[in-house]
Structure formats: C-alpha cells, structure tokens
Amino acid sequence: MKEKFSCSHEQNAKKLFRNEGLKSTPQRMAVIHVLHSSEKYLSINEILDSVKEFLPKTGLATIYRTLEMFVELGLVTRVHFPDGCHSYTISPKDHSHQMVCTKCDTVINFPDCPIEGLNETLMKQKGFKINNHFVQLFGECEDCRI
Amino acid sequence: MKEKFSCSHEQNAKKLFRNEGLKSTPQRMAVIHVLHSSEKYLSINEILDSVKEFLPKTGLATIYRTLEMFVELGLVTRVHFPDGCHSYTISPKDHSHQMVCTKCDTVINFPDCPIEGLNETLMKQKGFKINNHFVQLFGECEDCRI
C-alpha cells in the first residue's frame, strides 16, 4: 500500500496532515486518490466501494469520518443535490465553482465566482455580510447537448 | 378550521391546487400557513410541530409528502444547510435568492440573481448550458452585526 498513492495530490495531502497533526493513513490516502480519479461527484457509498478495491476491510464509518475531516480542511467539497443526496469532490485549488452535467454527471469547474461582486451591494442595500456561500449549477455539458 | 387560513397566500395556494387537480386539505393549508408565518427556514420537525398546534393528529409522512409536492409545484424552496439538514421556506414570488443569517436564522430575500448573467459566458467558454441553479448565502444580518 506504500507506493500506491504518490502523485502530487497525495503528497500535498500528506503535508497538510502533518501540519495539522493528523495521521496519514492508507484509508485517508485512498479517499483522496478515489476522489481525484473521478470526474464525477461521488456519493458516500461510491467512495466506500472504490476505497474497498484497495482496502477491502474499510468500514463505512471511516469514510464518513474522513470526509467530514476533509471538508473541514477544505480538501473536499460537499455537494447537496436537489433530491437530497450528498456527494463529494476534491475542492478546486482556486476559488471557483462547479457545474454538474445532469446527463453524464461530469463536473466542470469555472473560475469566476458570481457571488464575489455581490458582497458590497448587499452590504449597502441590506446591511448583510456574506460569510459563506454555496453555488451549484446544473445543466448540460457540450458533449451531451449535441 | 375553515376560517383559519384565508389570507391571500392561502387563497392563491387553493387556486393552484384546483388547477393542478389537487385537493385543498387542512393539513396542506396549515403547512402553507406555518411557512408563511415564519421568518426562518423551518425543518421538517419544526413544521410538523407547528402544524400540530392546529391539527394535533397530523402525521410525519403527511408533512414529507406535502413538502415534496410543494417543492414540485414551486410553492416552497428546499434548502440544504452545510451540515446536511434540510429546511424549507415559501418560495419568493420573483426569481430571487435568499440569505440566511447564521446568528438569528432570519431569511432575507434579495431580488438580483447572480447567475443570470453567467449563462451566455459559460455557453461560449465551456459550451455548458445551465438549466438549474442553486445559490445559498450565509452570513450576518444588520441587527446581528451590531
């Protein structure tokens, strides 16, 4: 299990863990790897299934714990689909948002944040200060529109 | 229970039900009423509790069914809080979005849609067509910032 996950993403995660005083376990590295290898948002069970290909004895609770921690660290983004089910993906490096193609489930990043400009306006108009925002776009990607 | 819910919101809902071939039941009207009377997003259980003040025998499944139907009809907006719990509120009339104050839970509408302008840009840049979007803002309202 040592050499399995060693590309830059995994190295970065390891550094992050060390800085935070967290241990770098095979289960955690496998979750990173699985999310990085997928173009889709993955559900908890999809992640568990994929991780089990490497580490068959992995338990569901570990996946829940790991993802919670990764979201906390900002490594992973949690998405709430309209029907209520939750899925996860690696957070983009820059502040960007993601679109999901509802035909093929592919995730596409776009670097512009439509909320950024809003902050000032809202502050003036309503006195509201945005601390956190949450944007999700659903539609059809180029390939599926053909 | 007849005269309880008779302001314009309730009248509008009744018309909508009739148009859609749906029955106007006391339970459904109570849900509308409860959501309209609240400045907050309400969870399923909060809604159930409030509805029970009028109709003590109301069952949980009815609340689930009613809200699902209302979301379908566009009467109600379902919100996915970052921690995963679901809450509901009456949909704004115009296309607008909502901010939630994380201190006092109050919901504030703002009429601008930050996504609207994005559509063309994305179509050109990425060939992606947005069909559906989902924006949630969390922050602090004027009163709570003082």
Next chain:
DNA sequence: GACCTAATTGAGAATATTTCTCAATTAGAA
C-alpha cells in the same frame, strides 16, 4: 344536503442514512 369516488391521511413498519461506542490496530515520535 346526500352520495360517490378517488385522493389523502395517520400510524406504524420498513428502509436508508448518519453517528456512536469501544476494543483492536497502527502511524509517527522518541
């Protein structure tokens, strides 16, 4: 108003999702 029918409801069972508990294991520091 009484009758009829299909839609709706309530109650609880069934299922799905998420969290908790704790003994056993393990990563990483010394």
Next chain:
DNA sequence: TTCTAATTGAGAAATATTCTCAATTAGGTC
C-alpha cells in the same frame, strides 16, 4: 524498537426518509 495517542472496523444506536394500507375526507354530481 517501544510507546502513546490517533485511527480504524464492526456493529449497535440514533435519525431521517419512504412505504403500506385501511380509514377518512374533499369536492364533484345529483
């Protein structure tokens, strides 16, 4: 290599959601 605290796996427990079905009810028709 040893030690210790963090992490894990397994299953139980707690929550959340959906399903089932007999009983009730809204709303149309006479």
